[in-house]
Amino acid sequence: MEKERVVIIGSGPAGLTAALYTARAQLNPLVIVGNQLGGQISITAEVENYPGFPDPDLTGPELVDKMYRQAERFGSRYEYDEVVEVDFSKGSPFYIKTNGKEYEAESVIVTAGASPRRLGIPGEDELIGRGVSFCATCDGFFFRGKDVVVVGGGDSALEEGLFLTKFAEKVRVIHRRDELRAGPALTKRAFANEKIEFIWDTVVDEIKGNGMVTEIDVTNVKTQESKRLKTDGVFIYIGHYPNSKFLEGQLAMDEHGYVIADERMRTSVDGVFAAGEIQDSMYRQIATSVGQGCAAAMQCEKWLSERE
Ligand code: NAP
Numbered sequence: 001m002e003k004e005r006v007v008i009i010g011s012g013p014a015g016l017t018a019a020l021y022t023a024r025a026q027l028n029p030l031v032i033v034g035n036q037l038g039g040q041i042s043i044t045a046e047v048e049n050y051p052g053f054p055d056p057d058l059t060g061p062e063l064v065d066k067m068y069r070q071a072e073r074f075g076s077r078y079e080y081d082e083v084v085e086v087d088f089s090k091g092s093p094f095y096i097k098t099n100g101k102e103y104e105a106e107s108v109i110v111t112a113g114a115s116p117r118r119l120g121i122p123g124e125d126e127l128i129g130r131g132v133s134f135c136a137t138c139d140g141f142f143f144r145g146k147d148v149v150v151v152g153g154g155d156s157a158l159e160e161g162l163f164l165t166k167f168a169e170k171v172r173v174i175h176r177r178d179e180l181r182a183g184p185a186l187t188k189r190a191f192a193n194e195k196i197e198f199i200w201d202t203v204v205d206e207i208k209g210n211g212m213v214t215e216i217d218v219t220n221v222k223t224q225e226s227k228r229l230k231t232d233g234v235f236i237y238i239g240h241y242p243n244s245k246f247l248e249g250q251l252a253m254d255e256h257g258y259v260i261a262d263e264r265m266r267t268s269v270d271g272v273f274a275a276g277e278i279q280d281s282m283y284r285q286i287a288t289s290v291g292q293g294c295a296a297a298m299q300c301e302k303w304l305s306e307r308e
Helices: 013-024 039-043 060-073 136-143 155-164 184-192 286-307
Strands: 002-009 030-032 077-079 083-087 094-098 102-110 114-116 147-151 170-174 196-199 202-209 213-220 226-230 233-236 240-242 272-274
Touching (some): 002 094, 002 286, 013 030, 013 060, 013 102, 039 060, 136 155, 147 155, 155 184, 155 233, 170 202, 272 286
Parallel strands (some): 002 102, 030 077, 102 272, 147 170
Antiparallel strands (some): 083 094, 094 102, 213 226
């Protein structure tokens, strides 16, 4: 059993910020990275709204690299593994199990983030990596000169749809209503982009293909009219769910599985803190996750020093 003072579960902006602050507080934190260093921003094409980076073309992976190196410089350590089980029931030290190791942590900061929601329709799972994607940054390049659809009407759908216009010939955004959820800045840019076309009031019923995506079946929810559209790719941006399954029964959560944390990022278990999208279904910005990660780290440091 490895003994640690602070274990940070997850390596998105909240986790890397918590790592930076606890490292600078000489707590020698261990970050258990999860399945992707950087979490969701590592699959974000362009980051336009993180303060301090005024020039265009800051990519998600670049920002992850900067945050990672900054926290490492002060002594953060990284374990490339996933947490599969925790036991917080007996209080500190807390038990944490990854695929490869077991830990006893005096304190824990949970920053496991959220994952893209799926449509749950036939063809979706089977054709992931064969035309179905949740990551324009990763896969956009493969759609040069092709025809793709983006499902969703929020900021992510438009941001990634705009990114896809760099490669694709045509990008059709399929939204289930006739009004976008996305904010005005991205809406304006999407409306002005000649490669983007909107299909309103429409849901996707099935994704078809033989080896690769070739067609989708869609239905207009107002007229009930169904039709088949030819396409080469389906990019799905319909929101997220918290990665909290491994915390069930350990921490108090709301009905959607978001961990409940107070304004000091304290969870229902003394000595366990939470920050970022695992506990925030409202703001979900890099800037807010960074702020929450900082607050969680400062509270964690205070909690540890009061115990001594
Ligand atoms: P979101 O804002 O929750 O939008 C999800 C979209 O998917 C909505 O338009 C929703 O439709 C649609 N949807 C949900 N379930 C669906 C289903 N089963 N079938 C079809 N459509 C479905 O999620 P997001 O776009 O990922 O954004 C998450 C947060 O990150 C937001 O706060 C957003 O502002 C932020 N964000 C900001 C930026 C930026 O500022 N540059 C970029 C990306 C994300 P309805 O509208 O009908 O509910």
